[in-house]
Amino acid sequence: MHPLVLLALSPLLFTPLAHAVDCDNAADQATMNQCAAQQHKAADKELNALYQQITARLTANPDSKKLMVSAQRTWIAFRDAECRFSASGVAGGSAYPLIYGNCITDLTKARVETFKNYLKCQEGDLGCPVPGA
Template sequence: MRLLLSRTGLTTLILAIPLYAGTARADDCANAQDQATMNECAGKAFNAADAKLNDAYRQIEGRLKGEAASKKLLVDAQRAWVAFRDAECNFQGGPRDEAGSMYPMVVASCQAFLTNNRLKDLQGYLNCTDADTDCPVPAAQ
């Protein structure tokens, strides 16, 4: 039996092979050997940290239900923090046109680091007790 591929089908197959190979390599981030894999792994680390941060943020929002003024302060603080994080990480990455292929890794690594630090802050708010007078988030019921 002879397999016939159209030019479009062959092009699709050829383009899909490196994508599959990159996915397989990115599963072993501890042993990443090339810049593309390191960039992808840094992006995955940031996405994981961001998902945890969003979960903690939603929990805090839930505890602030019915407290419109406190919730607005939370939203304002988080927006300012995201703006800071992104500006700081872009600064650390340097001018994109000068940074080269490492730019995505540097920025994503910075974002993951700062996001994990912010996560610790939010988790601290979630672990407050009623005795913590300086905590902006009510204790869990």
């Protein structure tokens, strides 16, 4: 292979894709922290997709949509504050990203379940704020 091609491809050797992380067998703190971040990213992606579905269903009711947006912003502030508190015992330590990340992921997964329930609302269910599909 031509040396210039190797030089051009060398940055790819240092990307996250070049070094797959085995989260099931993470043995060091840096890897555990990285895995926690990946888990949070996946949960957050699912949450955002469900949020988009909910807000789309609320388009016909701007007041409800406004309440949902406000609730979500408030929930995010709560989640972040709760997890900062939850991880405060290890603040400044190498385990902080893991403890904080796991907390964020757990609370996000719980919110995902709430959103899934909102999306299952049946027509006529007065206790459900999201109209059925």
